Amino acid sequence: MGAEVREIRLSTATDATAPSELDAYAALIRRLDLERLGTDELARPVPELLREFADDPYRAHVPLGAFDGGTLVGMAELEWERDDDARTAYLVMLGVAPDRRRQDIGSALLAHAERVASDAGRPTLVLSADHGAGHGTDPADGTAPSPGGVLRAPQGDATIPADDPAVRFARAHGYALGQLDRVSVLDVAGRAAEFAARLADLAAPDPYRVRTWVDRAPDDLVDSLAVAHERMSVDAPSGAIAYELEHWDADRVRDEERRSLAKGRTTLTAAAVAPDGAVAGFTVLSLLADSPAVEQWDTIVLAAHRGHRLGMRLKLENLLLLQAADASRERVYTWNADENEHMLAINLDLGFRPFALESVWQRP
Template identity: 65%
Template sequence: MSIDIRPIGVPERLDGADGAELGAYAELIRRLDEETLSTADLSRRPRELLEDLRESDYTKRIAFGAFDGGRLVGFAEVHWELDDEATTAYIPMLGVDATRRREGIGSRLLAAAETAARSAGHPTTVLSAEHLIDGDPAGTPRVRAPQGDASIAADAATARFAHAHGYALGQLYRISAMDVAGRDAEFRDRLAAASAAATDAYRVVCWTDRAPEDLVDSLAHAHERMSVDPPAGAIAYELEPWDAARVRDEDERSIASGRTKLTAAAVAPDGEVAGFTELSLLPDSPAVEQWDTIVLAPHRGHRLGMRIKLANLVALGDLDAARDRVYTWNADENEHMLAINVALGFRPFALESTWQRPAAKPPGAASGAADTAGSGATTGS
């Protein structure tokens, strides 16, 4: 039977008859996550997929499926900014069922995603894939990004696929995990010590889900800087326009997806957000994702990154002590944020490779006081 490549149906409700394709999509994501990362902790559930794929005023997201009759055997998800200045589209997920590989299905899915992006005015595409660390035999030839020390096997299936389709490796992210069970008192003590040692006038403000009204405008500015301030390797990340309305939209979408979002922000003496960090608690999973973390350039040098991360970990313990593991993504060349995360107890277990076509020229040295999300999700650190 021939393979049909088309967008996966997005139902109005999950419990309706038209929700079967989205359920099959979530199940295939789960199986491929377990194969690739040896865990399904971070796999998006149907409720999250439904919210991600709904119409938005800020981004366009399409999930293409490869269907053999009524069976979903592969997928590719693509998204881009709905901004006249944006020219890049991102393909954070592309996968094919293990029983149907080497049939050209992945290539057809990639072509569908690229065609949709180009038709919408986004000729540059960025492709992502994940790799377990230490999963390759000793002496395996390696491929490296323009910056950072990490590498992946040159003959990894994802590397061969990317090279065959004209993509160049632009950046590697470390995917790290930290066990937090039983560490509430430790985080509280470390936060108290860091606060006592501070000689500045910054204060830390924490909230759940919705941003406070008095901070939402400056928080939007911090989000906008988050899109371009972190190290980018040779990837052409573009400025995302943010305002208070977009912050509110993101808050509501997170709630609708079943997630709980914890935010800790450093607030400067003038009342503006100097930096922030986010933790996202997944529904139906014990896992927590460390999302965006940034300290804006004028406010660096005060150890605010460590203080806001500790404050958010304390808030996590207060809200849901049963959550036992936090995951984070960091550019391999982002030494400053990696040092903070290692000091907290994060340990790398996988890498996310990021590939671009056409390839961008490597930029000059980038600042290191921010983290970004990866994975899936394309999510932050």
């Protein structure tokens, strides 16, 4: 039986007692997260999704659904930079309800996403897929390789099983593995004293100062923070994936802050400030609403300022800020390219442990 693929309607249902399409979309994401990752504490609730998909002047967000009658049986989420020079779209999620697989619903979602991206002037499509614990080989945990053989990205040491359903799907549609990201988790509850002691043991960061804030960047840092965000979009290891430059300025930083608050998120930032008053590096923690989990977002030290252990200092400063802002939080999740040895070493030193792998695919 086929399914109709179209964009998710963001409005609430006509019948106040019936769930909206966005409710069904959020419920399917939660169901897929539980299946793939063993937890739903990273799943976004409906209010956050609504704000995510609302008008964003900098990045387009297109949620797609596959419907059998009025029932949502599959979903996909497509994004791209609105910049006129951008040519790449990112399919950050694609999934089908377990009882409706092997019915070409995933293929229909992908084909529709490819058409939407092409019509938007984004002929290059990048796919992402999650592989939970036990579904890949992370060098940090020594997981045994798959008897069906493994697939390795062009850079890095981690592998994923060649017979994994997501792997077979991507390859069958002409996509090549371009990168593997390690997803790691750090238990943080009750560790404030430990983080403070480790921070005290670090050498003084001269000539840098570290500044921290909650939700809104200081006015005197917002312009140079935008520069650092822009560098983050292309300086992070990208394997064989065509990540494109994101243009950032102070207005985009402020818009991101407003949107994050509207989603119900709390954002914690630690930044290293150089003697000239400019941001030399920063790290961001994002606290999900109604969850014990925290997402580690961007961390970067600009090239001219590396070699001073600023990455470790910034992460420790922000972990202490997290303890002060919300000591009830239990875990921090982070995503790092498998080839990013320096950042992975910092995370291992802090106590992050392997959680999952994320594969990233692009059609050659």
